[in-house]
Amino acid sequence: MRGHRDLTRACVAAILCALVAALVPFDLIRLLAALPLTLFLPGYAVVACAFGSQELAPAQRALLSVATSLTILVLGALVLNIFPFGLTTASWAVLLPLVVIAACRGAALRRERPDRAARGNRGISLPRPATGSLVIGVVALAIAVAAVALAQKPLPADDAVGFTALWMLPTDSGEDAVAVGVVSNQHHPTSYRLVVSLGDSQSQTYRVKLDPGEERTYEVDVPPEPDGRTHVVASLYRKQRPDDPYRRVTSWLPRQETLP
Amino acid sequence: MVQARLESPPVIALLAAVGLFLCSLANALSRATLSPSPLIYWLGLLVIALPIFFRLSSPKPSSRERLGLVLLLGLALYCVKVVHDGIYFTFSDEYVHAFNVHQIERYDHLYHFNPAIATSPYYPGLEGATSALTMLTGTSIYVSGTILIGAARLVFMTALFFLFARLSGSARGAGIGVAVYTGTTNFLFWGAQFSYESLSLPLVVVVLMAFVEREEAPAKARGAWTVPIVLAILAITITHHLSSYALAVILVALAVLYRVMKVEKPNPWPFAALAVGAALAWLLIAARSTTGYLFPVLEEAVKAIWKTASGESAPRTLFHQASSASETVASTPLPARALALIAVAVLAAGAFFGLRQIWRGREDRQPMVVIFCLGAIAFFAALTLRFAPAAWETGNRAGGYFFIGLAFVCIYAAADLLRRGPRLIRRRLLLSGALGVVLVGGAISGWPWDIQLARPLQATADGAKIESEPLALAEFARDHLDGSRFAAPESDARVLLEPGGQVAYGGQGPDIEDIVDEEFLAEWQLPLLKDYHLPFVVADRRLISEDTLRGEFFAVRDQYGTDLRGSGVTHKFARIPAGRVWHSGRIVLFNLEDRP
Numbered sequence: 102m103r104g105h106r107d108l109t110r111a112c113v114a115a116i117l118c119a120l121v122a123a124l125v126p127f128d129l130i131r132l133l134a135a136l137p138l139t140l141f142l143p144g145y146a147v148v149a150c151a152f153g154s155q156e157l158a159p160a161q162r163a164l165l166s167v168a169t170s171l172t173i174l175v176l177g178a179l180v181l182n183i184f185p186f187g188l189t190t191a192s193w194a195v196l197l198p199l200v201v202i203a204a205c206r207g208a209a210l211r212r213e214r215p216d217r218a219a220r221g222n223r224g225i226s227l228p229r230p231a232t233g234s235l236v237i238g239v240v241a242l243a244i245a246v247a248a249v250a251l252a253q254k255p256l257p258a259d260d261a262v263g264f265t266a267l268w269m270l271p272t273d274s275g276e277d278a279v280a281v282g283v284v285s286n287q288h289h290p291t292s293y294r295l296v297v298s299l300g301d302s303q304s305q306t307y308r309v310k311l312d313p314g315e316e317r318t319y320e321v322d323v324p325p326e327p328d329g330r331t332h333v334v335a336s337l338y339r340k341q342r343p344d345d346p347y348r349r350v351t352s353w354l355p356r357q358e359t360l361p
Numbered sequence: 362m363v364q365a366r367l368e369s370p371p372v373i374a375l376l377a378a379v380g381l382f383l384c385s386l387a388n389a390l391s392r393a394t395l396s397p398s399p400l401i402y403w404l405g406l407l408v409i410a411l412p413i414f415f416r417l418s419s420p421k422p423s424s425r426e427r428l429g430l431v432l433l434l435g436l437a438l439y440c441v442k443v444v445h446d447g448i449y450f451t452f453s454d455e456y457v458h459a460f461n462v463h464q465i466e467r468y469d470h471l472y473h474f475n476p477a478i479a480t481s482p483y484y485p486g487l488e489g490a491t492s493a494l495t496m497l498t499g500t501s502i503y504v505s506g507t508i509l510i511g512a513a514r515l516v517f518m519t520a521l522f523f524l525f526a527r528l529s530g531s532a533r534g535a536g537i538g539v540a541v542y543t544g545t546t547n548f549l550f551w552g553a554q555f556s557y558e559s560l561s562l563p564l565v566v567v568v569l570m571a572f573v574e575r576e577e578a579p580a581k582a583r584g585a586w587t588v589p590i591v592l593a594i595l596a597i598t599i600t601h602h603l604s605s606y607a608l609a610v611i612l613v614a615l616a617v618l619y620r621v622m623k624v625e626k627p628n629p630w631p632f633a634a635l636a637v638g639a640a641l642a643w644l645l646i647a648a649r650s651t652t653g654y655l656f657p658v659l660e661e662a663v664k665a666i667w668k669t670a671s672g673e674s675a676p677r678t679l680f681h682q683a684s685s686a687s688e689t690v691a692s693t694p695l696p697a698r699a700l701a702l703i704a705v706a707v708l709a710a711g712a713f714f715g716l717r718q719i720w721r722g723r724e725d726r727q728p729m730v731v732i733f734c735l736g737a738i739a740f741f742a743a744l745t746l747r748f749a750p751a752a753w754e755t756g757n758r759a760g761g762y763f764f765i766g767l768a769f770v771c772i773y774a775a776a777d778l779l780r781r782g783p784r785l786i787r788r789r790l791l792l793s794g795a796l797g798v799v800l801v802g803g804a805i806s807g808w809p810w811d812i813q814l815a816r817p818l819q820a821t822a823d824g825a826k827i828e829s830e831p832l833a834l835a836e837f838a839r840d841h842l843d844g845s846r847f848a849a850p851e852s853d854a855r856v857l858l859e860p861g862g863q864v865a866y867g868g869q870g871p872d873i874e875d876i877v878d879e880e881f882l883a884e885w886q887l888p889l890l891k892d893y894h895l896p897f898v899v900a901d902r903r904l905i906s907e908d909t910l911r912g913e914f915f916a917v918r919d920q921y922g923t924d925l926r927g928s929g930v931t932h933k934f935a936r937i938p939a940g941r942v943w944h945s946g947r948i949v950l951f952n953l954e955d956r957p
Contacts, residue, residue: 122497135497139490140512151588155581160428161574164519167512168567169589171490171560172596178471178489179599187469188489190496197493230371237371244378245440248385252444258820260394261915262923266833266945270841284837286827286945314825330957352940356955360891361937 105212108149108205115142115201123194138197143177144169146204153211173200263287265311267295267337267348272320276355281335282318285311293347294338297321300331309337323354330354368419370426373412377437380408385444391814392447394917402814403801409437410543410800414793417536418779424532428522431539435518438543439511442553445815449832449860450503452554453909456855457481459555461488462495462502463862472647476866477858480655483648486600487557502859506555514553517563524570525769527577528730533779534772537792541711541771544704544799545764546757546807561604562761564593568608569765572615573729576626583627590632598639602651605643607762609636611732618728662746662755669748690911690921693810704802705744707795708767712737715770718777736766757807809910811921816914829915830945831906834899835861837943838950842897848873848890849899852912853948857899866895867907874907880929882937887953896954898939900931902947 114137121134144166148157157165177196181188230238265285272278285291290312298304299321309317323331330353337348366372383405390397413434417427445451450459457477464473464482471485482488487509494505518539526535542548552559568590575586598605612633619628644651668674693701716734719726740763746756778788804813819828828836835856838845847857847865851874854867866873871893876886877900890898904924905912916922931949935941940955 119497128499132498132500135494136508139493139497140508147588147592152582152585155585160425160519161523164516164523164567165571165589168516168520168564169592171509171513171516172564172589172592174490174493175486175560175596175600176592178465178485178492182471182489188465188471188492188496189469193493193497234369234371237375241371241375241378244375244382245437248378248382248444249440251382251385251389252446252815253448254389255447255819255821255826256389256393256817257822258392258394258817258915258917260918260920261817261820261829262918263822263827264830264833264946266830266837266943268837268841268943268950270942284833286830286833288822288827290823312825313822314827332957348944348946350941350944351938352942352952352955353957356940356952358954360894360896360953361887361939361956 105205105209108146108209111142111146111149112198112202112205114138115146115198118142119194119198123190139174140170141166142170143173143197143200143204144171146201146208147173149208150204150211153208154213173197257288259288261288263313265291265293265337265348267335267350269333269335269350269352271352271354271356276323277325278320278322279333279335279352279354280318280320281350282316283309283311283337284316285313287311287313289313292340294340294343295319295335296338297333297335299323299333300326330356367412368416370416370429373416373430374433376412377409377433380405380410381437381440381444383408384441388445388815392817392820394817394915394920396920397814399813406438406441406801406804407797409441410434410540411793411797414540414796415789417533417540418775418789418792420533420779422533422536424526427532427536428519431518431522431536432515434540434543435514436511438549439514439553442550443507443511445550446503446507447815447818448503449818450506450555451815451818451913452550452556453855454478454556455506455554456859458487458557459502459506459860460858460862461485462491462506463859465489465492466495474864475858476864477854477868478654480602480648480650480653481557483650484557484599484601486596487555487560490560491555503555510553510555510559513560513563517566520563520566520570521765521768524566524573525772527570527573528727528733528769529772529776531772531776534776537775537796538768538772540796541708541768541775541799542764544708544796544803545761545768546803547761548807549804550808552761557601558604558758558761561597561601564597564600565604565608565611565762566765568593568597569611569729572629572632573727576727591635594632594636595639598636598643599647602640602644602648602655603758605636605640609633609640612636614732615728618731622726622728622731624728659755666746690809691811693805697805697810700798701802701805704799704806707799707802708771709741711771711774711795712741712767714774714777715772718773719770730769733766733769736763737770739763740767812910816911816921817917818914820915829913830903830948831856831901831913832860833945834943834948834950835863838863838897842942845897846893846895847897847899848876848893848895850874850877850901850903850906850912852906852909853899853901855909856913863897866893877901878907878926878930880927880933882933887937890953896952897942898934898951898953900934900949900951902926902928902930906948 118134118138122131125131147169148165181192186192263286268282269279272280293309295307295309296304333352335350336346339347384402387397387402413430417430461475461482472482475482491505491509495502521539522535525538526532571586571590575583597608616628616630616633743756743759743763747753778792818832819826831853838861845863847863849865849867851867854865857863857865868874902925905922934951939951939953941949942952943950
């Protein structure tokens with residue numbers, strides 16, 4: 102690939118991007134590395150290989166690079182699926198640079214011997230923006246980012262109907278204890294009385310105070326019943342209606358493993 | 362001077378950003394249950410688009426500037442969908458495809474089962490490509506999918522621009538043609554969702570663009586263009602069934618027209634053969650379930666057309682936003698309906714004048730132009746399918762393909778309107794206004810009026826985050842019941858798929874809908890749950906829970922989501938009796954394996 106600077110750069114970039122995407126633990130850096138590796142470089146290399154020395158307008162080259170990269174991702178998934186290791190971070194990080202290197206090698210063979218003039222023509226010349234335009238562009242970008250950020254931010258929604266959920270599950274496969282959880286998705290702090298009854302005779306009571314979005318979990322031992330399953334019932338009561346269960350969950354432990 | 366400033370690309374970009382912010386603000390106010398005026402949103406849409414339309418109608422911009430404007434338009438309108446979402450996919454098909462990505466991540470291989478659309482894992486193009494991004498970036502499926510569809514959207518806009526520019530011989534016309542295309546009913550939301558067609562349709566346009574470029578290229582350069590065409594045909598084949606069939610039909614039609622019109626260029630039959638062969642091979646080898654998925658829909662559509670045409674059944678009411686759960690849904694207001702109909706009238710006028718112009722210059726006609734003209738006419742034929750109850754969706758989906766032809770034909774009508782002469786500014790304003798009407802009218806026709814603005818999936822209370830009932834259930838399942846199997850009303854089933862990560866059945870195949878919606882337990886219901894091994898059953902009293910567009914959000918007082926089914930839908934499972942795992946008031950999760 103000597104003399105074809107763009108191809109050499111594409112190969113080096115593909116290897117570097119793959120290494121960063123596969124090895125660096127920071128998602129943002131991985132994202133910055135993976136974007137060119139997935140959405141540009143494979144297509145750029147394949148298009149360079151296909152077109153060899155033929156002229157292609159820069160905008161069309163850019164379009165075909167991205168479009169062909171998308172097709173390579175689609176077809177690459179099919180190829181990786183054939184192998185036992187399948188689609189993993191490592192397999193993608195190897196496949197994509199391999200495609201880039203192979204296609205760049207093919208492009209170098211197909212291109213005529215580069216001369217200085219031809220090399221000069223391959224670059225994309227972009228107009229230098231005026232300072233005013235640059236400032237307006239930056240402001241526009243900031244507003245667009247603010248728009249997307251606003252969309253990702255949950256907001257107070259007073260008319261949305263809040264609720265509290267009660268759940269109960271065995272803590273482990275032995276099923277000799279249950280975890281009982283109370284989750285508040287209410288708009289205001291709330292107080293409850295949680296009663297967990299074990300069979301006919303035992304029960305435990307908890308006072309539960311929850312802020313919005315808060316979850317409390319209680320672990321309750323379930324003594325084995327000598328003649329069958331233990332019926333566990335967790336009931337949640339509100340202060341203003343202390344006798345009417347507000348939420349109720351039930352279980353018979355140990356559970357059956359068949360459907361009725 | 363002022364006009365020149367206002368028409369400068371940086372100012373247009375600034376206005377597009379302001380428009381996007383207005384759309385985001387309207388969505389934010391809606392999520393905050395403050396019932397904002399929808400005018401804020403529509404104004405935002407017009408602030409994005411009108412300056413771009415006006416500039417594209419000018420004779421002054423260079424080809425490069427027009428391409429930049431087209432990309433800005435595509436990106437800004439895509440972001441309108443992104444700011445509708447928030448942090449999760451919320452469109453019904455998005456859950457299905459996100460689940461497929463989830464399955465690929467879990468098993469490292471393709472083709473794992475999807476209970477919502479069983480055929481979708483056999484068209485794994487989108488999900489396979491997204492998995493590359495999720496695995497290499499470490500970001501969520503939502504972020505990776507949004508980036509991937511964004512890239513596809515930019516590819517679509519650029520390819521359409523080059524396609525129209527090559528065929529019409531005018532960059533100005535190409536820019537206007539792409540602007541017309543943004544008025545198709547599926548452009549703003551449906552075509553921007555994380556779904557296989559959002560990737561495959563851009564690739565179809567890439568094939569068409571590369572094909573016409575290949576035809577114009579010198580003989581020795583044609584081989585180079587063959588590479589992206591072949592790669593894209595293969596990628597489309599394994600990405601989306603309908604797109605691959607549509608592309609095959611277009612290429613076969615081209616091959617026939619080349620022969621009939623005695624075109625002195627190589628007949629494109631090899632591409633047609635590849636597209637047909639690949640689509641058939643994939644259907645027979647990998648995706649046999651497609652026939653059982655697609656053909657009943659098409660059969661129902663044909664029956665519905667026949668019944669409606671013969672008067673056997675009443676025509677569908679336009680703009681009737683049916684919620685499948687029968688909760689009353691806010692209907693499209695009269696001015697909006699009128700605007701949508703005016704948009705169709707504008708397009709009809711554009712088609713009429715455009716076709717007339719093309720007919721007059723018939724000596725320049727190429728096979729692709731003929732196909733686009735036929736597509737423009739077929740678009741209006743497809744519109745009539747909207748009157749047939751079971752065929753409107755088929756017509757709506759087909760319209761996205763036909764609209765490419767219509768947008769191309771409208772270029773000629775616009776060229777006629779913008780020919781040299783006095784009062785060009787007024788005519789440019791008229792065209793920009795017409796394009797604005799087409800854009801807004803298409804958006805009104807393409808998405809239910811009551812959900813044009815976002816609904817709250819999450820909210821804050823005292824500074825903490827709270828979630829809707831279905832989302833809270835899905836997150837509970839993800840955290841505590843990893844990989845379990847559920848029967849649920851369809852909207853709950855979708856969020857249980859993603860972000861819940863569970864195997865959740867809903868809908869009518871198998872008939873889970875009746876099991877979870879009826880108040881009494883019929884004899885066949887427990888055996889069916891046993892046959893499919895579905896121990897977890899979601900009993901949801903919310904009437905909206907079968908509605909995959911509306912059911913996953915918070916209920917909002919005096920607005921939506923508050924109508925309930927009878928208490929029997931929960932009591933019937935309690936009477937089995939079965940263990941109650943999770944209870945939020947209106948939703949109860951039962952475990953049928955947990956019983957005395």
